Amino acid sequence: MIERVAIDPPALAAPLAAALDPELPARRVGPAIEPPAGVRTYHTDLARWADPAWDPGPLDWSLGDHAWNEPVWLRVRAPARGAPARLAPLLERALTRLQRFVDRRNDVSGGPWFDRVLRRHRALHDRRLPLVRADHDHAVDTWRWVLRLRPDASLALQAAALFHDVERLRSEARARKEHLAPDYVAFKTAHARAGAALARRALTSAGVDAATIAQVEALVVGHERPGDPGDPGDEERALLNDADALSFFSLNASGFLDYYGPDHTRRKVAYTLDRLRPAQRWRLGRLHLRGDVLALVREQVPALEDGPTGRGAPGDTEGLSRRSSA
Numbered sequence: 001m002i003e004r005v006a007i008d009p010p011a012l013a014a015p016l017a018a019a020l021d022p023e024l025p026a027r028r029v030g031p032a033i034e035p036p037a038g039v040r041t042y043h044t045d046l047a048r049w050a051d052p053a054w055d056p057g058p059l060d061w062s063l064g065d066h067a068w069n070e071p072v073w074l075r076v077r078a079p080a081r082g083a084p085a086r087l088a089p090l091l092e093r094a095l096t097r098l099q100r101f102v103d104r105r106n107d108v109s110g111g112p113w114f115d116r117v118l119r120r121h122r123a124l125h126d127r128r129l130p131l132v133r134a135d136h137d138h139a140v141d142t143w144r145w146v147l148r149l150r151p152d153a154s155l156a157l158q159a160a161a162l163f164h165d166v167e168r169l170r171s172e173a174r175a176r177k178e179h180l181a182p183d184y185v186a187f188k189t190a191h192a193r194a195g196a197a198l199a200r201r202a203l204t205s206a207g208v209d210a211a212t213i214a215q216v217e218a219l220v221v222g223h224e225r226p227g228d229p230g231d232p233g234d235e236e237r238a239l240l241n242d243a244d245a246l247s248f249f250s251l252n253a254s255g256f257l258d259y260y261g262p263d264h265t266r267r268k269v270a271y272t273l274d275r276l277r278p279a280q281r282w283r284l285g286r287l288h289l290r291g292d293v294l295a296l297v298r299e300q301v302p303a304l305e306d307g308p309t310g311r312g313a314p315g316d317t318e319g320l321s322r323r324s325s326a
């Protein structure tokens, strides 16, 4: 896990931490100093996170080689004369993209019970396989999004975030096939149903109680559609859809485009935007979207801005919700 985000020049560390969105781990941001002996340091240049032509894939791929198993530092080089208010959105992009490597729990997932769940989840994933590695990354990233969107998320919701796509480990570990499905919605519905059964098995072996497992199953079964937005009983399901969709755009979309090409990705972008509630769409403007992904999103959401000045304000969904009325 990333233990410290070390800012260079050091004088920018405190103002950047102070300007950071409260959802992000400001306590880990500090001045660039010499790391403890034996701690690996990864490097990133903050200016790159403003460049849609830049793909952070190689950075987080290299982090994934070690950051799951040992503490690492991320050294962030910032322009010496940069204004913290302009730089903080770029640091937010970086920390969002890499959030799976920054440990975050809440009261209900902070204990040894959830450690067992995490170990079981990790054991299912053979990270030597690139597609499985991507699935593991996405699962943990979706869990992190759940905790950002709902810091007091229930155990069932957190476990469902981790296990929602576990079915892919069976059907698509070596090659994807969703683009071959004659009926995409039916394919995704079957994926969700089968995933619920696999989640039940995994959580049972991790010693999770029956009531929680039943809640996880219901959430995984429904994770491909947000349910009735007016039904309070569907709130957790809608939240899981939000988290899954945000993880797609934040972490997976560029790899998805590389793998499937623009036609299927265009359909996936539309499908995923429909799963993201309008009230959360402002977040798309705060992500680092690679240029070709950004272009596909803008086909659906013309008002999407990018860059440090393009930060949508929370609640400012006008324009960013056009897809739902298109």
Ligand SMILES: [Fe+2]
Binding pocket: 138, 142, 164, 165, 244
């Ligand atoms: Fe997913």
